[in-house]
Amino acid sequence: MERAKIRLCVEHPLGAGQAVPLDPDQAHYLFVVMRLEKGARVALFNGRDGEWTAEVAEAHKKRGILVCVAQAAPQLDPPDLWLIFAPIKKERTDFIVEKATELGCARILPMQSEFTNSARIRQDRLQAHAREAAEQCLGTFVPPVEDLQPLSKLLSGWDTSRRILWADEALVGPAETLASLPPGPWAILIGPEGGFSPSERAKLRDLPFVTPISLGPRILRADTAVCAAITLWQIGIGDWQ
Amino acid sequence: MERAKIRLCVEHPLGAGQAVPLDPDQAHYLFVVMRLEKGARVALFNGRDGEWTAEVAEAHKKRGILVCVAQAAPQLDPPDLWLIFAPIKKERTDFIVEKATELGCARILPMQSEFTNSARIRQDRLQAHAREAAEQCLGTFVPPVEDLQPLSKLLSGWDTSRRILWADEALVGPAETLASLPPGPWAILIGPEGGFSPSERAKLRDLPFVTPISLGPRILRADTAVCAAITLWQIGIGDWQ
Numbered sequence: 490m491e492r493a494k495i496r497l498c499v500e501h502p503l504g505a506g507q508a509v510p511l512d513p514d515q516a517h518y519l520f521v522v523m524r525l526e527k528g529a530r531v532a533l534f535n536g537r538d539g540e541w542t543a544e545v546a547e548a549h550k551k552r553g554i555l556v557c558v559a560q561a562a563p564q565l566d567p568p569d570l571w572l573i574f575a576p577i578k579k580e581r582t583d584f585i586v587e588k589a590t591e592l593g594c595a596r597i598l599p600m601q602s603e604f605t606n607s608a609r610i611r612q613d614r615l616q617a618h619a620r621e622a623a624e625q626c627l628g629t630f631v632p633p634v635e636d637l638q639p640l641s642k643l644l645s646g647w648d649t650s651r652r653i654l655w656a657d658e659a660l661v662g663p664a665e666t667l668a669s670l671p672p673g674p675w676a677i678l679i680g681p682e683g684g685f686s687p688s689e690r691a692k693l694r695d696l697p698f699v700t701p702i703s704l705g706p707r708i709l710r711a712d713t714a715v716c717a718a719i720t721l722w723q724i725g726i727g728d729w730q
Numbered sequence: 731m732e733r734a735k736i737r738l739c740v741e742h743p744l745g746a747g748q749a750v751p752l753d754p755d756q757a758h759y760l761f762v763v764m765r766l767e768k769g770a771r772v773a774l775f776n777g778r779d780g781e782w783t784a785e786v787a788e789a790h791k792k793r794g795i796l797v798c799v800a801q802a803a804p805q806l807d808p809p810d811l812w813l814i815f816a817p818i819k820k821e822r823t824d825f826i827v828e829k830a831t832e833l834g835c836a837r838i839l840p841m842q843s844e845f846t847n848s849a850r851i852r853q854d855r856l857q858a859h860a861r862e863a864a865e866q867c868l869g870t871f872v873p874p875v876e877d878l879q880p881l882s883k884l885l886s887g888w889d890t891s892r893r894i895l896w897a898d899e900a901l902v903g904p905a906e907t908l909a910s911l912p913p914g915p916w917a918i919l920i921g922p923e924g925g926f927s928p929s930e931r932a933k934l935r936d937l938p939f940v941t942p943i944s945l946g947p948r949i950l951r952a953d954t955a956v957c958a959a960i961t962l963w964q965i966g967i968g969d970w971q
Contacts, residue, residue, distance in 0.1 A: 565947060584825075591954045593946065627949045664970040666907055705834065705970035706806060708868045713832045716957035724962060729905040729946035 492561050493532040493542055495523060496624045498631055503538040507557040508546065516553040519545070531555060534629040539564040564629050567593035568727045569674040571651070573600050574715060575681035576607040576637065581712045585679075586615050588712070590622035590632055592719040593728065597632050598676070602640045603686040612636045640689065644696065651676055653699045656718045658684045660703035667725025670700065675726075677718045679711055733802050734773040734783055736764060737865045739872055744779040748798040749787065757794040760786070772796060775870040780805040805870050808834035809968045810915040812892070813873075814841050814884065815956060816922035817848040822953045826920075827856050829953070831863035831873055833960040834969065838873050839917070843881045844927040853877045881930065885937065892917055894940045897959045899925045901944035908966025911941065916967075918959045920952055 497519075501509045511519065519525045527545050533555065534540045540562040543555035572589045576582045576599050589597050597619065599610050615634045623631045647653075651674040654667075658680060678699075685693065693699050704717045723729040738760075742750045752760065760766045768786050774796065775781045781803040784796035813830045817823045817840050830838050838860065840851050856875045864872045888894075892915040895908075899921060919940075926934065934940050945958045964970040 588954055588957070591948060591950050592958065593948055626951060664965055666909070666965055668907070705964055707832060707834055709832050710867060713829055713957065716829070716954065717833065717961045720958045720961040721965060723946055724905055724907055724965075 492540070492627075493530040495519070495525070496532040496534070496540075496627070498620045498624055499533050499535050501535060503533055503535055503541045503557050505557060505559070507541075509533060509543060509555045509557065511553040511555065513551040516549060516551050520548045520553060521550055530558070532561060533557065534623070536629065536631050537564060540627075540629050562627070562629060566630050567595045567632070568723070570594050570719070570722060570727060571596040571598060571676035572679070572715065572719070573598045573643065573653070573676050574679045575600060575602050575605040575711065576610050577682055577711055578606075581710075582607075582610070582615070583618050584712050585715050586618045586634060587622040588716050589719065590619045590628065591626050592716065593723060594632050594677075594719065595630075597634045598643065599635065599637045600640045600643050601637055602681055602689055604683040605681045607637070610637045644692070647698070649698045650674065651698070653678050653696070654718065654722060655693055655699050655701045656680070656704050656714050657690075657693075657701035658708065658714075659690070660701055661708065662703050662706055664703050664705045664721065667702070667721050670726050672726050675722065677715075677722060679714050679718060682711055733781070733868075734771040736760070736766070737773040737775070737781075737868070739861045739865055740774055740776050742776060744774055744776055744782045744798050746798060746800070748782075750774060750784060750796045750798065752794040752796065754792040757790060757792050761789045761794060762791055771799070773802060774798065775864070777870065777872050778805060781868075781870050803868070803870060807871050808836045808873070809964070811835050811960070811963060811968060812837040812839060812915075812917035813920070813956065813960070814839045814894070814917050815920045816841060816843050816846040816952065817851050817878065818923055818952055822951075823848075823851070823856070824859050825953050826956050827859045827875060828863040829957050830960065831860045831869065832867050833957065834964060835873050835918075835960065836871075838875045839884065840876065840878045841881045841884050842878055843922055843930055845924040846922045848878070851878045885933070888939070890939045891915065892939070894919050894937070895959065895963060896934055896940050896942045897921070897945050897955050898931075898934075898942035899949065899955075900931070901942055902949065903944050903947055905944050905946045905962065908943070908962050911967050913967050916963065918956075918963060920955050920959060923952055
């Protein structure tokens with residue numbers, strides 16, 4: 490069976506014969522925007538049960554029911570990698586959330602450092618962005634996006650069994666393959682444009698669970714650094730191996 | 731001497747005491763938009779002579795002269811890596827050119843494959859985008875962006891001493907570190923959304939200078955694939971080693 494082209498992320502459990510009620514936005518999208526009719530097929534995932542092909546059983550403008558027919562792909566969870574990043578301009582922040590979802594992060598933590606421009610974020614909008622990224626890229630997992638929190642608070646309450654890979658913009662030079670890092674839970678830390686303040690840098694250097702890395706001989710924008718650091722981690726000790 | 735914050739890419743040779751005339755757009759930017767006055771400092775690069783700190787010697791609304799004071803950074807050329815990609819939506823095409831510049835590509839070749847949406851590109855606009863990316867990221871090299879050409883023509887005239895690393899979207903699974911690839915000139919080939927056609931895939935598989943690679947177990951958008959593939963190549967056999 491060919492995989493359905495339209496994909497939706499839902500909350501409901503998925504399984505053979507399972508009926509899945511749609512919320513008004515989803516019904517509007519499927520039956521008004523995309524003009525699907527009874528019997529049409531849609532791909533569903535919920536972050537736990539893989540991808541299911543489902544058939545439209547009831548179609549109304551603001552409600553509808555899909556019925557799961559068969560599993561189209563198994564659940565693919567990302568490795569235990571978090572991303573901590575400083576929100577930048579709206580478009581580039583959206584981009585970071587999209588890329589972290591695609592490249593395989595399990596959780597996304599926006600943080601406010603001394604040089605972070607944003608004092609607030611629209612957490613709900615960023616979460617929707619992660620969901621759309623998974624929908625569009627055949628993903629079956631949507632990383633939770635947390636609310637903005639100060640870096641100092643994040644670090645003071647940090648579970649030290651999770652190591653932090655710090656893309657240190659002052660380390661411009663050869664990068665590492667990361668294959669030598671210990672496996673286990675990790676978080677990648679990317680600073681804002683302008684980097685970290687001297688006191689933040691001193692603190693990060695002193696923390697025993699923080700490993701600084703270089704991302705090559707060129708200066709990278711924050712969003713580029715996110716892509717490069719996740720790629721290096723995934724190929725080194727993640728699930729791209 | 732601190733590096734100047736405002737950076738300009740110019741055509742003129744740079745060297746100690748060298749006077750550099752500005753074109754009307756650059757003069758407008760420096761003296762009208764940024765309101766620089768005589769004696770202010772600007773960073774200049776031309777893709778050959780590294781970065782130079784230059785001082786404003788003459789400032790008019792539509793013309794001006796800068797004089798090079800001292801070299802602030804040596805020339806940093808990228809390794810001999812080209813990027814061949816299929817233009818997608820405007821915003822994401824801009825993004826691909828920006829990221830290829832930042833991550834270190836020597837030449838950018840937009841190509842038209844069977845599933846490429848764009849029949850034409852604004853080559854001048856993409857070239858300006860590469861220049862801006864270098865200006866903003868402390869780069870000293872701007873990769874030439876070629877005009878759009880059909881993939882079939884590109885491959886039939888290909889110098890086979892340059893190997894092609896093909897991010898094959900059908901190879902979803904473990905990626906490679908690429909450290910085992912032979913050094914020398916390479917090009918990365920990224921297809922459009924929707925991938926390559928069956929006949930294009932058959933042709934690519936048959937070419938002895940084409941090496942297919944996987945970019946991990948998830949499907950990546952074309953722009954994400956560009957970032958991941960360049961990162962893997964750079965850490966494997968490029969100048970991030």
